[in-house]
Amino acid sequence: MSTTHALLGVLAARGISHGYELKREHDRRLLGVKPLAFGQMYTTLARMLRDGYIAEAEHQRVGGPDRVAYRLTPGGHTELVNWLSQAVPPAAYVSAQLFVKVIVALIATPDEATARSFLATQRAAHLERMRELTKTKTAGGASVTELAVADYLLNHLDADLRWMATTLDRISQLRSEVAA
Amino acid sequence: MSDVVIEAKNIEKWYGPTLALKDVSLVVDRGEIVAVTGPSGCGKSTLLHCLSGILRPDQGSVHFQQRDLTVQSEAARSRLRRTAFGVLFQFGQIVPELTAVENVTLPLQLGGSRYRDAAVRAQRLLDRLGVGDLAGKRPGEMSGGQQQRVALARALVTEPEVLFADEPTGALDSLAGEQVMVELVRLAREHGTTVLVVTHNVQVAAYADREIAMRDGRVESAGRVTVTGEVR
Ligand SMILES: Nc1ncnc2c1ncn2[C@@H]1O[C@H](COP(=O)(O)OP(=O)(O)OP(=O)(O)O)[C@@H](O)[C@H]1O
Ligand SMILES: [Mg+2]
Numbered sequence: 351m352s353t354t355h356a357l358l359g360v361l362a363a364r365g366i367s368h369g370y371e372l373k374r375e376h377d378r379r380l381l382g383v384k385p386l387a388f389g390q391m392y393t394t395l396a397r398m399l400r401d402g403y404i405a406e407a408e409h410q411r412v413g414g415p416d417r418v419a420y421r422l423t424p425g426g427h428t429e430l431v432n433w434l435s436q437a438v439p440p441a442a443y444v445s446a447q448l449f450v451k452v453i454v455a456l457i458a459t460p461d462e463a464t465a466r467s468f469l470a471t472q473r474a475a476h477l478e479r480m481r482e483l484t485k486t487k488t489a490g491g492a493s494v495t496e497l498a499v500a501d502y503l504l505n506h507l508d509a510d511l512r513w514m515a516t517t518l519d520r521i522s523q524l525r526s527e528v529a530a
Numbered sequence: 531m532s533d534v535v536i537e538a539k540n541i542e543k544w545y546g547p548t549l550a551l552k553d554v555s556l557v558v559d560r561g562e563i564v565a566v567t568g569p570s571g572c573g574k575s576t577l578l579h580c581l582s583g584i585l586r587p588d589q590g591s592v593h594f595q596q597r598d599l600t601v602q603s604e605a606a607r608s609r610l611r612r613t614a615f616g617v618l619f620q621f622g623q624i625v626p627e628l629t630a631v632e633n634v635t636l637p638l639q640l641g642g643s644r645y646r647d648a649a650v651r652a653q654r655l656l657d658r659l660g661v662g663d664l665a666g667k668r669p670g671e672m673s674g675g676q677q678q679r680v681a682l683a684r685a686l687v688t689e690p691e692v693l694f695a696d697e698p699t700g701a702l703d704s705l706a707g708e709q710v711m712v713e714l715v716r717l718a719r720e721h722g723t724t725v726l727v728v729t730h731n732v733q734v735a736a737y738a739d740r741e742i743a744m745r746d747g748r749v750e751s752a753g754r755v756t757v758t759g760e761v762r
Binding site for chain 1: 569712715716731732733735736737738739741743750751753
C-alpha cells in the first residue's frame with residue numbers, strides 16, 4: 351500500500367520526525383489525497399517498524415505515544431527506492447464514481463438533453479474546482495509541490511471533462527451499443 | 531449594480547447557406563473575464579468577430595457600452611477596434627518585418643502618438659511581460675511563447691476596454707500557455723479590462739470568471755444564473 355511509501359518519502363524528506371509531524375507533513379505535501387487518520391497512521395507506522403523500514407530514534411515518555419520519533423533505516427531507504435523505480439500500472443479498470451455516473455446517465459436518462467443537462471452540472475462543478483486550483487497556482491508564493499499537486503488535479507479534471515464531451519458526442523452510438 | 535460593456539441580442543450570422551450563429555444573446559460586465567468554449571465549428575470565432583465589429587451579424591444587435599455596432603459604418607467600427615478593443619489570435623498577427631518594440635508601438639502610432647513616446651510605453655510593457663530583452667528582435671528570432679507575449683503587449687498597449695482573444699495559447703505548450711494566460715489575466719485585472727477568450731482548453735477556461743459554452747451555433751450555457759436583480 352502506498353501510505354507506507356508516502357510516509358517513507360515524508361520521513362526521507364524531513365529526517366527524524368514524530369508521528370504527528372509525519373501526519374501533518376503527509377497531508378500538506380499530498381494535498382488532494384485523503385488526509386491520513388491518526389489511527390491509520392499508527393497502524394502503518396507499527397507495520398513499518400515490524401518490517402524494519404523505520405526505527406525509533408528517541409523515546410520521550412512524557413507526552414504519550416506522540417513523543418516517539420522515527421528515523422528511516424537503510425532497509426526503508428531501499429524499499430523507498432524500489433517503490434519509486436517501479437512504474438504504476440496504467441489503470442485497467444476505471445472505478446471512478448464519475449465514470450459510473452456518466453454511463454448510468456447515458457443508459458438511464460430518456461433523451462440526450464437530459465444526459466447533457468446532468469453533464470453540464472458536472473462540468474460546472476469541475477470548472478469551479480479548476481478555477482480555485484488555477485487561483486492558488488497563480489496567486490504567487492506557491493511551493494513547487496503545491497504547484498505539482500495543482501497541476502495533477504487540473505490535468506485530471508481536464509481529462510474528465512474532455513472524456514465527458516467526447517462521450518456526449520458519441521451519445522447516440524453509445525446508446526445503441528448499450529441497448530444492444 | 532452591474533455595469534454592462536457588451537450586450538448581444540438575438541444575433542444570427544450566415545455564411546452563404548451555413549447558419550453559423552443562431553439566436554445568440556449574451557451580456558458581459560465590465561472587468562469580467564469570460565471564456566467562450568465549445569467544439570470545433572460551433573461558432574466561437576464567428577461570435578468573437580461579431581462582438582468586436584469585424585463581422586456584421588445578419589440579424590440582431592451588438593451593443594458596446596451604449597453604441598449599437600450593427601448600425602455603425604465600417605469606418606466607425608474600425609475606429610472603435612483601434613481605440614477601444616484589443617485582439618489576440620492564435621498566431622500570425624505580429625508583423626514579421628518589424629522588431630518586437632516596433633510591433634507593439636504600431637497601434638499607438640496609428641492612434642497618433644509620437645514614435646519616441648510610444649516606444650517607451652511599448653518597452654515598459656514588454657519588460658512587464660518578461661520579453662523586454664527581445665525588444666530589438668524580429669518574430670522569426672523568437673519562440674512561439676515569446677511571440678505570443680509580444681502579441682499580447684501589442685493588444686494591450688492602447689489599454690483597450692475589451693480584449694478579444696481567439697485561442698491565444700492554442701499553438702503553445704502548457705507552460706508557455708500558462709505564462710501567457712497568467713500575464714493576460716494579471717494585466718486585465720490591473721486595468722479593469724474586460725476579456726473574452728475563445729478556447730478549446732478547459733484549463734485555459736479556468737482562468738476566466740465564467741464560461742459561455744457554445745454548441746451548434748447557440749449558447750448552451752452562459753455560466754450564470756440570474757435569479758433576481760443583483761443576485762448572481
Ligand atoms: N468565412 C467562412 N465562410 C464560410 N463558412 C464559414 C466561414 N467561417 C466559418 N464558417 C463556418 O461557420 C461555422 C462556425 O465557424 P467558426 O469558425 O466560428 O467556428 P469555431 O467555433 O471558431 O471553430 P474552431 O474551434 O474550429 O476554430 C462553421 O460551420 C464554419 O465552417
Ligand atoms: Mg475558431
